[in-house]
Amino acid sequence: MAQEKAPPSPSQDLTLEWVRDALVRQEDSIVFALIERARFPCNAPAYNPSLFPQLGGRSLVEVFVRGAEGLQAKCGRYQNPEEVPFFPDDLPAPLITAYNFPQVLHPISASVAVSDAIWYMYFNDLLPLITVEGEDGNYASTAASDLICLQALSRRIHFGKFVAEVKYRDAPLDYTTAIHAKDRDALMKLLTFEAVEEMVKRRVKKKAMVFGQNVTLEDKDSDAASQYKVDPSVVARLYEDWVIPFTKVVEVDYLLRRLD
Numbered sequence: 001m002a003q004e005k006a007p008p009s010p011s012q013d014l015t016l017e018w019v020r021d022a023l024v025r026q027e028d029s030i031v032f033a034l035i036e037r038a039r040f041p042c043n044a045p046a047y048n049p050s051l052f053p054q055l056g057g058r059s060l061v062e063v064f065v066r067g068a069e070g071l072q073a074k075c076g077r078y079q080n081p082e083e084v085p086f087f088p089d090d091l092p093a094p095l096i097t098a099y100n101f102p103q104v105l106h107p108i109s110a111s112v113a114v115s116d117a118i119w120y121m122y123f124n125d126l127l128p129l130i131t132v133e134g135e136d137g138n139y140a141s142t143a144a145s146d147l148i149c150l151q152a153l154s155r156r157i158h159f160g161k162f163v164a165e166v167k168y169r170d171a172p173l174d175y176t177t178a179i180h181a182k183d184r185d186a187l188m189k190l191l192t193f194e195a196v197e198e199m200v201k202r203r204v205k206k207k208a209m210v211f212g213q214n215v216t217l218e219d220k221d222s223d224a225a226s227q228y229k230v231d232p233s234v235v236a237r238l239y240e241d242w243v244i245p246f247t248k249v250v251e252v253d254y255l256l257r258r259l260d
């Protein structure tokens, strides 16, 4: 039986091809997560910090994400350098011995994060574009779907650290000059590949069409089948306006501290 081969570990194989393959794979997780979230209406009460006084001034979704991160921290999630929590303060220590994750990033990578920007974008910009207005009371399921979306987006965007590390190793001299000059614009120029960005946007739009179509047993396309569960152009816009720009900010922030 044909099976996907195991992914190479980043320490053996830290190439631009490897990190780009990882980003392509993560597109699937993001598109599927958005499709799942879009099953529910907006469910605004889950995001209102003053609705449930027993939550101490936090929204239900914030309580959910903090609680989930606490549990996952105990189970070792954040020992993996690919994972970045939204609420890093006060996370409990892991209960298990650390797995020996390959340490390919510079230690300053732990201080590079754009979690606040992802959080703000997700709730204020993206959710209104993928959900219909209204509420159905499924606040916990909605918050659980939000967590999956947020974690998938965060992993993808913070993967910029690995992309930046590869690019630095491939052309240390070019990058060193810009890093010493603290020249964000020069770094941004060095790491930008517009043709790759165009391909990414076209591919995620296509994935939203393929993964999000309504499947029927009719031979002919019915109206239902031609509607998508998440608007493919919104997924393309998510990448164009937020995912790719945030990934590039992570890359620049990482590179600026790469020689500390």
Ligand SMILES: O=C(O)C(=O)C[C@]1(C(=O)O)C=C[C@@H](O)C=C1
Pocket (backbone or CB within 6 Å): 020, 023, 163, 191, 192, 193, 194, 196, 197, 200, 243, 244, 245, 247, 248
């Ligand atoms: O593939 C790369 O080289 C990346 O840096 C990733 C990425 C992206 O976020 O998709 C970001 C910047 C480049 O211009 C192209 C693509």
